Amino acid sequence: MQYLKIKDAIVEQIEDGMLTARQKLPAERKLAEAFDTTRVTLREALSMLEAEGRVYREDRRGWFVSPEPMSYDPTQTLNFTNMALAQQRQPRTELLAAKQVLASKHAAKKLELPPFSDIYRVDRVRYLEERPVLYVTNFIRAELFPDLLKRDCSRNSLTDIYREHYGVEYQRIRYRITTSSLQGEIAQALRATAGTPAMVVERINYSQTGELIDCDIEYWRHDAITIDSIAELSA
Amino acid sequence: MQYLKIKDAIVEQIEDGMLTARQKLPAERKLAEAFDTTRVTLREALSMLEAEGRVYREDRRGWFVSPEPMSYDPTQTLNFTNMALAQQRQPRTELLAAKQVLASKHAAKKLELPPFSDIYRVDRVRYLEERPVLYVTNFIRAELFPDLLKRDCSRNSLTDIYREHYGVEYQRIRYRITTSSLQGEIAQALRATAGTPAMVVERINYSQTGELIDCDIEYWRHDAITIDSIAELSA
DNA sequence: GAGTGGTCTAGACCACTGC
DNA sequence: CAGTGGTCTAGACCACTCG
Structure with missing residues (x-):
């Protein structure tokens, strides 16, 4: 359950303020490499964060940190x-x-x-x-x-x-x-x-x-x- | 955009009554074969239907048709x-x-x-x-x-x-x-x-x-x- | 015990974004 | 034009469900 670790790592970065509201995450390929995994698994983790409302996507533009609702x-x-x-x-x-x-x-x-x-x-x-x-x-x-x-x-x-x-x-x-x-x-x-x-x-x-x-x-x-x-x- | 066609096909089956509320869908591998695609793409379509509230999953048990809310x-x-x-x-x-x-x-x-x-x-x-x-x-x-x-x-x-x-x-x-x-x-x-x-x-x-x-x-x-x-x- | 869903790999092509 | 995200392929292993 690798994607759980990826999720937690990203959540931690958000909560520590390394990533702030509306900021763009690194490219999927870079993140995948950083977590030593493939894009498919990485996207699994990101989609889950999206479902939780922690990150959002702009079509073809990438992933961003969700601001307060x-x-x-x-x-x-x-x-x-x-x-x-x-x-x-x-x-x-x-x-x-x-x-x-x-x-x-x-x-x-x-x-x-x-x-x-x-x-x-x-x-x-x-x-x-x-x-x-x-x-x-x-x-x-x-x-x-x-x-x-x-x-x-x-x-x-x-x-x-x-x-x-x-x-x-x-x-x-x-x-x-x-x-x-x-x-x-x-x-x-x-x-x-x-x-x-x-x-x-x-x-x-x-x-x-x-x-x-x-x-x-x-x-x-x-x-x-x-x-x-x-x-x-x-x- | 193959997964759109898969989605539509499944929605149609639901609306035509071929699949009824709470009924289990066929196994992922069978569906993937039926739609001539891979499990990854099939699951993409199913996840989207899940987000729309048309089907739901039971963990390790499969996919089912959502009843009326x-x-x-x-x-x-x-x-x-x-x-x-x-x-x-x-x-x-x-x-x-x-x-x-x-x-x-x-x-x-x-x-x-x-x-x-x-x-x-x-x-x-x-x-x-x-x-x-x-x-x-x-x-x-x-x-x-x-x-x-x-x-x-x-x-x-x-x-x-x-x-x-x-x-x-x-x-x-x-x-x-x-x-x-x-x-x-x-x-x-x-x-x-x-x-x-x-x-x-x-x-x-x-x-x-x-x-x-x-x-x-x-x-x-x-x-x-x-x-x-x-x-x-x-x- | 057979078959299933959950998870993961290692690639690929394309259309689009943004420089 | 380089790089990105969206989409897709063709496999694989494992733990679990269910008969």
């Missing part, structure tokens, strides 16, 4: 940017697309609409310290927000636009958290290799009048996030 | 058994140990106690349809529950004992969800290979008087669970 409370409306700033992180958001589309079967179901209804779809990638950690897709009931896309979605948070221009606020959030893996364009947008472990957060949001507003599907690099929340139970 | 709401006190029954699942719990111990540094911190305080520690493995899916450790403030261990912990749920014998109920739950991987004895207890992806749920529970009661650390096989909850926002 950001703490995320899905029951707060606090948007990504403010959440990050509150934790002394450096957020950035990239708007990939914002358009009006016909609801796919999947999206229609989430939004409780008939298929082919008009909806907005907004795709964004979010960064922490210039590392892409989150791919979000929003599906929004178009009827509730006429001309939403004329607002500047790349500059303002959706929740701010809802509140300021339409008087709509989140009141109830239904969320679902699963683990999966990144594939295809989502993986690409996060500079991840296909198969990278992911945390998927799906939220369906309701307004103060109980109306379904929108739904967001979030793909997080799993080492970048820890869900952290409090529930008060009614007697 | 159980839906879990950490903000409900509903215990594992009742939660499972409500979803037409077949739960079983195995008590590994229930004893009074001196708090480790880690446990003491969670329970906000000085190190080496007296606490109870209860370890259990929980099954669904005879598949071990969850390893839980409870750390309990001993002062609140004199003679707790004389009650029959293997037969009754802890929350029932708290309520019936001590008049204590959960009122507030602080929870944290992360992804990691199974290692050592926890992996063994779940019949998992070291490195299997896991969902870790850590809960700290407070009573109706606001007092910290206990803390539980749950290691789930990640394909066995989806977190599902609702949050009401205060205005």
Whole structure:
């Protein structure tokens, strides 16, 4: 069980501060040689560290040391940017697309609409310290927000636009958290290799009048996030 | 990218019902031959399916098709058994140990106690349809529950004992969800290979008087669970 | 005791990154 | 253009499971 020793050695280097957050590890061939083994075994060890959230990969770029995860409370409306700033992180958001589309079967179901209804779809990638950690897709009931896309979605948070221009606020959030893996364009947008472990957060949001507003599907690099929340139970 | 085709082929067999939940896949060597490839590449495909939660491994026993995950709401006190029954699942719990111990540094911190305080520690493995899916450790403030261990912990749920014998109920739950991987004895207890992806749920529970009661650390096989909850926002 | 999964070796080619 | 990571081959040995 050679790969356990390799793992421990790398963990030790991280904990001793020889390797610090976001730093690139040496090339696989060099590491393999250093541990006197083959690339296959070395990669076994690295994949295990990846599963534990200690290192991450950028596709074809190499292996890096994972920084501290950001703490995320899905029951707060606090948007990504403010959440990050509150934790002394450096957020950035990239708007990939914002358009009006016909609801796919999947999206229609989430939004409780008939298929082919008009909806907005907004795709964004979010960064922490210039590392892409989150791919979000929003599906929004178009009827509730006429001309939403004329607002500047790349500059303002959706929740701010809802509140300021339409008087709509989140009141109830239904969320679902699963683990999966990144594939295809989502993986690409996060500079991840296909198969990278992911945390998927799906939220369906309701307004103060109980109306379904929108739904967001979030793909997080799993080492970048820890869900952290409090529930008060009614007697 | 051969492993993608292998993945798709296996997914198709699952979705067509040729392979059904909990069924064992053919031996790796047979699958490798069937797909005209080597075990290394085949295992690459299987690992990816494992990350997606479509198949799971039992250590040295082989690969199996994942059943539907159980839906879990950490903000409900509903215990594992009742939660499972409500979803037409077949739960079983195995008590590994229930004893009074001196708090480790880690446990003491969670329970906000000085190190080496007296606490109870209860370890259990929980099954669904005879598949071990969850390893839980409870750390309990001993002062609140004199003679707790004389009650029959293997037969009754802890929350029932708290309520019936001590008049204590959960009122507030602080929870944290992360992804990691199974290692050592926890992996063994779940019949998992070291490195299997896991969902870790850590809960700290407070009573109706606001007092910290206990803390539980749950290691789930990640394909066995989806977190599902609702949050009401205060205005 | 046969067969299986877990682990490991020693290579190879290719497309891409980054200089 | 050199070097890297992604992918793949064709084996091997061992400890374990299961019949």
